[in-house]
Amino acid sequence: MLGLLQHLFDEVSVQVLVSGAVSAGFWPGTGVLQGSILSPFLYSVYINSLPAVLRAPFNPRVVERPPRLYNGLWINSLMYADDVVLIGTAESMPLLLARVEAHSVSLGYRWNPLKSVVLNAGVGGGATGVSPSLGAGVSLSLYGQAIPTAHSFTYLGLPFNVKGSLDTDLLLTRNSQSALGAMRGLQSLGLHSAGFSKLLSAKLYAAFIRPKLEFGLSISWFLKRHLKLLEKAQNQCLRLAFGGHRTSSVVVFRHLTNLPTMEERVDILTSKMLWRVHTQLPGDTLLMVLAPSLVSFKHRLNKLAVKNPIWDPTFAGGGADNSLALDRRGLADKIKVYRLDSLQCRLHPAPPVSPPVLLSACRPSLMVDPILYLPMPAPCRCGAPHASRNHLLECLGVVSKLLFTDDPLGAGYLPNPLDFWLNRLPRMQPSASKLVSSRSFWSVRWPVMLQIFLDIDMICHPDAEFTGKALDLSGSAFLDWLTPVSSATSVSGTPSISSSDSAGITVAIPHLLSH
Template sequence: MSRCSVLSPHLYSVYINTLPSLLRQVAAPATHLVPSSGSADAGMVPVNSLLFADDVAVIGSAKSVKEMLKLCEDHSLSLGYRWNPLKCAVLNHPTSSTSSSGSTQLKLYGTPLPLVDKFVYLGMPFVKTGLSAASVLPLRSPGVLQLMGILNKIGVNRQGFSLLLCARIYATFVRPKFEYGLAISKFTAAQTKEIERLQDRCLRMMVGGHATSSTLVIKHMTTLPSMHHRIDVLTTRFCLRARTLPASCLLSLLSSTLLVSRIKIHLDKNPLFLALPSPPPSSDARLKSFFRQYRERQVTSIVTSTTQVLLRACRPALVVDPILYVPATRAERSLLVRWRLGWLPGKPEDCPCGRDRRSRRHFLECDLIPSFLWSDLPRCPPGSYPIDFALSSLPLGRSARCPPWWSSLLLMLWHIQRLCRPNSFYAIDSSPGASWYSRSSRNSD
């Protein structure tokens, strides 16, 4: 419908508020009925139209929809507004030869309405069977990647803002664009993986990773959840909200009168919802606390049981990695992040020392790395890598004091970087880690 006045969508919905009662007069016999209020004895009304501001959907048989379109015409002419046939579409129209005749052809102001197999209503794709979960991601992906591309050009990249700020910008502005509708959609395992891949693609744009690079460490360092977990959270919130709606709400009326309910069959079965205590948390703060505790258990289990070396080397806790916020120069933080991501040592090529190929194992015995640097690091338990253990031993909190081995750790990473890129020049800082040391000194005075 095209609005013919300067009224806002909300005022426009008031303007056409008398339309639903007219449409109910020609409802098809098979139209679903709900109580006219929260009370079952208050009479039943057919649900043959849905109106959200100036977005209107009419539901029924070909005959009843044709009658409803005529009522819509008359209503618009009597009140001085006009529908736009070019913005309308007919979904699930009968396709038999008799039904496609002129007697059942749907028109508005004499203009035939286009027949479609899929239509987007209120931002959600519909097909003849209802909501189309398979069409959600193709609908969202172009806009998500376009926005991520714009943000990437203005600083959401590894040469621009810090990784932590980039992650927060992504979670605030990009992720919500493809989270819309996830709470009410039932995805297959393959479709959930595709949604996960979209997030991974955004994160790779953020750090400049190649097309198949893992994003597990990025998500762990920045506490970004997987999209599988986000879907569970959104679905759980929706289910809890649906259960507390007033009895007179349309969703409540439909859930109580339909023999088959999407909420009962699909949404209530997600593992996070099933793990809720009884009774469920009574406030949003307590619900968030439950979500965090649930995810903390997941993170601890994944990090301690995974076979992926880089993820297992991270701190087994749901906290932002301190290397993302401790005082450090841009070059120092780049060294720390690249080590965590496995970009150092990178490909196993010949080491300049000539003894072996570059690898985490080789660096422990490489003659070009001063041995005293290894001795300066905190003693690590058997099976742990000294640099990984040192990074996981960094104190939490932005006001934490600098550990005594901080400069040795940075100097060692500088040597490793020099070995990995022998043809590049990297100036050595005369006082590695000085920014954190100086702040710790000021705070102790």
């Protein structure tokens, strides 16, 4: 293990990549770089003995046994890489800090007291603590340096208040400010009404902005006012995306782009979290070890499970391996049913509330509306507003142009003569006995079809430029393919061909539709 760690951190070279150019390598002064994913791993290995030191029982004559045990365990510390939390009473906390300090001295590392915070200390003039025995003017310290106190502290990105509980109000405030700041940053890149399309803007919001709003929501307990704040933040972000004023409705835009409300997202994220807890977590994780003692409704895990409209205890399955648990596809189906029910409730609210006028005019289904990705119909050059297939057949006179008197099957080409002749194109090169007749047959019809294809292409793409091969109506590529090289010299009246394309006639069509 020691040799592996040495190879990971010794002789580290760094290069900078800017605009495709790589700088010369340089060597940092320390092997552990700030922000490196190896740093938490090395730290975890280095202080691996600290949990055993903290779990050692105190002398009962000095520190009383804690009144609450979780599954027979006294939880006095939490560790996530180099983020460490100590949990204790006024009597045990100084002893825990002394153990932490002694452990750091023995291994040669040092904690930073100024980056540490004491919550619920009962000191500092404002904290409503439960540690009155510390006395006025007495504070906790490391290496003789006092640790500052605070009313809240952020651990793993989540703010906690003086009671050690998740500060929901502060979490929503931070999430909203972060999301709106990122949304305004994306506006400078084109995420606005005059920039990206509505569908792309919605996808960018869902991929980059909404996760900032959703951080920590799956383990939080919300009141109605909290959900309104979340909805307000999402509405502001969506207004920035499609260019609405500060009070414009986003209901239709959200429905057209298939974006759920934030209340729905909270329920969806919570149900996914519960599904992972009950079906995916290994049995030796901290949450699974504590789960048998979390049977009361007052515990947040049970409260979230009972109040979630998607989750059902039967989803967790049964058996030692959870063989009867709901799979990922089944959970996705449950979420879809929940969203459909929510949509129906919005479309058909209970009296005396009237149905929403604008939302009722939209498709009553969970899908991205086709109006966001299907192109608008192109007008015809004759003045018709919609150059549809039927209109082009009539406007260009396709029926009369492709009706050849010498063809005995000419009467069977209706209603669409283009489809009729395209289906009659040969899939294989003709044999030598049919070579002359096949070439003479298509040399009359194929140039006419190319002219029709070119007219359709110009009408449907009025802004495109047609030059070079796009204007070639001779059809030589297809007609030359009909004549193999070996038969070129034996066909009377057929010019010599230097090369042939054996890939089939499909090569004759794509260049017509390339613009």
